Amino acid sequence: xxxxxxxxxxxxxxxxxxxxxxxxxxxxxxxxxxxxxxxxxxxxxxxxxxxxxxxxxxxxxxxxxxxxxxxxxxxxxxxxxxxxxxxxxxxxxxxxxxxxxxxxxxxxxxxxxxxxxxxxxxxxxxxxxxxxxxxxxxxxxxxxxxxxxxxxxxxxxxxxxxxxxxxxxxxxxxxxxxxxxxxxxxxxxxx
Amino acid sequence: xxxxxxxxxxxxxxxxxxxxxxxxxxxxxxxxxxxxxxxxxxxxxxxxxxxxxxxxxxxxxxxxxxxxxxxxxxxxxxxxxxxxxxxxxxxxxxxxxxxxxxxxxxxxxxxxxxxxxxxxxxxxxxxxxxxxxxxxxxxxxxxxxxxxxxxxxxxxxxxxxxxxxxxxxxxxxxxxxxxxxxxxxxxxxxx
Numbered sequence: 001x002x003x004x005x006x007x008x009x010x011x012x013x014x015x016x017x018x019x020x021x022x023x024x025x026x027x028x029x030x031x032x033x034x035x036x037x038x039x040x041x042x043x044x045x046x047x048x049x050x051x052x053x054x055x056x057x058x059x060x061x062x063x064x065x066x067x068x069x070x071x072x073x074x075x076x077x078x079x080x081x082x083x084x085x086x087x088x089x090x091x092x093x094x095x096x097x098x099x100x101x102x103x104x105x106x107x108x109x110x111x112x113x114x115x116x117x118x119x120x121x122x123x124x125x126x127x128x129x130x131x132x133x134x135x136x137x138x139x140x141x142x143x144x145x146x147x148x149x150x151x152x153x154x155x156x157x158x159x160x161x162x163x164x165x166x167x168x169x170x171x172x173x174x175x176x177x178x179x180x181x182x183x184x185x186x187x188x189x190x191x
Numbered sequence: 192x193x194x195x196x197x198x199x200x201x202x203x204x205x206x207x208x209x210x211x212x213x214x215x216x217x218x219x220x221x222x223x224x225x226x227x228x229x230x231x232x233x234x235x236x237x238x239x240x241x242x243x244x245x246x247x248x249x250x251x252x253x254x255x256x257x258x259x260x261x262x263x264x265x266x267x268x269x270x271x272x273x274x275x276x277x278x279x280x281x282x283x284x285x286x287x288x289x290x291x292x293x294x295x296x297x298x299x300x301x302x303x304x305x306x307x308x309x310x311x312x313x314x315x316x317x318x319x320x321x322x323x324x325x326x327x328x329x330x331x332x333x334x335x336x337x338x339x340x341x342x343x344x345x346x347x348x349x350x351x352x353x354x355x356x357x358x359x360x361x362x363x364x365x366x367x368x369x370x371x372x373x374x375x376x377x378x379x380x381x382x
Contacts (some may be wrong), residue, residue, distance in 0.1 A: 018303055023213040098303040104358060108299045111361025112209055112289040122362040156359075157375050160368055161348075164355025167295060168347075170302025171313040177351055184348050189379055 005043040007033045012050065013057045017102040020109050021051055021117075048114065051106075055120045058102040062128055070131040077139030078190055081132060085162070085182055089175045092166075097173045103128075104163040129155040139190070147191050158185060196234040198224045203241065204248045208293040211300050212242055212308075239305065242297075246311045249293040253319055261322040268330030269381055272323060276353070276373055280366045283357075288364045294319075295354040320346040330381070338382050349376060 011033040015024045026040050026047060044050040069084045092099075103124050110117035132155035139145035161181055168177035202224040206215045217231050217238060235241040260275045283290075294315050301308035323346035330336035352372055359368035 020211065020213060020300055022211060023304075100299065100302070104355075105299055107362045108291065108296055108358045109211055111291070111358070113214075118362040118364070125359065125362070153371055153375070156368070157352075157371055160355040160359045160372070161352035162355065163358055164295075164351040164353065167299045167302070167354055167358070168316065168351045171298045171309040171316070173309070177347070180344055180348055181351070184344070184380070189375070 009057050017099045059124045066131040070135055076144050077135040078144050080135045092175055097169050100166045100170050129159050132158055145190055200248050208290045250315045257322040261326055267335050268326040269335050271326045283366055288360050291357045291361050320350050323349055336381055
């Protein structure tokens with residue numbers, strides 16, 4: 001990918017995460033990226049196709065974070081999930097609780113407006129869940145988790161509930177809602 | 192409140208819920224409300240102050256729904272929560288899973304962009320939680336709920352997780368994420 005295109009996508013990823021897709025103007029992205037006017041449509045057919053490529057940027061970000069933390073077999077399954085949540089809390093704190101989850105944001109904003117966005121975000125959620133599922137499976141294998149659970153359902157529930165807690169964080173400007181999620185998940189659901 | 196102002200707010204409530212606050216134009220609202228141009232700024236100082244009044248429309252909607260279902264002492268505490276969730280599922284199904292929760296939507300969209308919106312939405316969430324809390328207290332009193340729980344924390348967790356499930360619904364176009372929430376909440380957390 002050309003450096004200019006990469007620059008547009010990186011700057012766009014930050015702006016769209018903070019301001020929303022529809023509320024971010026193409027000119028604004030080009031200005032911040034210091035890229036000449038007219039470049040946009042050289043690299044992207046439309047704002048929609050730019051948005052669809054943006055989703056891939058976000059997906060790659062999550063995939064690398066999840067690969068890094070959630071697949072490390074030297075750490076127990078449940079500890080990996082805890083570590084992943086804590087890493088994101090640190091990120092959120094460093095950003096003053098702004099931005100939230102870029103995929104949750106787009107699900108909310110674009111879920112009713114663009115079916116192509118919806119489908120891509122839905123696939124991303126399924127990918128994210130699969131990492132959590134594997135941690136839960138390892139936790140069962142090692143007897144770290146003895147409660148009978150349906151791992152596919154629990155993984156989805158954890159992800160969806162995390163998205164909800166992240167949204168609550170945005171208005172509270174605090175990670176307390178996410179810490180509450182951790183507390184209830186680990187003390188009541190995963191034992 | 193004048194009929195015209197009420198009309199602008201009602202039409203705005205529907206449009207903003209589906210399209211987002213920033214993505215909904217004032218002209219679009221006036222066109223759909225069949226209200227002459229220029230009326231908007233007669234009733235509202237700015238788009239922001241319109242948005243703040245919109246939040247009150249949403250809050251009143253939730254308050255009346257919650258009063259109706261969550262305070263009926265003839266029904267047990269946990270059944271009231273179930274009923275409330277089911278009523279919203281029916282609404283979501285009738286709307287083809289679009290729209291979601293207008294307050295969750297605004298928390299996500301405006302949480303980083305406007306502190307006045309954030310504060311109002313945060314207060315609304317606290318109000319919504321208090322109804323759930325009261326149901327949980329009644330469930331404990333009547334021994335419907337015997338597990339030891341912190342009612343304030345559990346009420347917040349249920350609300351936040353519901354908001355997350357509603358966002359997932361938007362991309363899946365299905366109430367399954369909300370049914371999964373119900374299943375885990377009632378089978379694993381509230382017993």
